[in-house]
Amino acid sequence: MELKNFMEKLVMEKLDIVINANPSMCNCQRCRYDVAALALNSLPTRYVATSSGATYTKINSLDQQFHVDIISAITQAIRLVKKNPHH
Numbered sequence: 001m002e003l004k005n006f007m008e009k010l011v012m013e014k015l016d017i018v019i020n021a022n023p024s025m026c027n028c029q030r031c032r033y034d035v036a037a038l039a040l041n042s043l044p045t046r047y048v049a050t051s052s053g054a055t056y057t058k059i060n061s062l063d064q065q066f067h068v069d070i071i072s073a074i075t076q077a078i079r080l081v082k083k084n085p086h087h
């Protein structure tokens with residue numbers, strides 16, 4: 001068994017889509033991880049206990065529930081990183 005923060009998985013899945021929709025955003029790994037970290041800090045942490053792919057259905061339904069929050073958290077994080085890039 002292990003514990004996973006599925007919010008992290010959902011943010012990483014949506015990161016590309018939102019960054020690609022913001023062409024002025026730097027797409028290097030450093031900035032992408034800064035965006036992911038900022039977005040995750042502003043979202044609730046949601047741990048699931050997982051042993052196999054059995055949690056997948058659960059994650060999918062939670063994806064629906066948090067979809068709008070995640071997109072807006074990433075959008076907000078992009079704005080911050082663009083204003084203050086670490087390089």
Ligand SMILES: [Zn+2]
Binds near residue numbers: 029
């Ligand atoms: Zn960059």
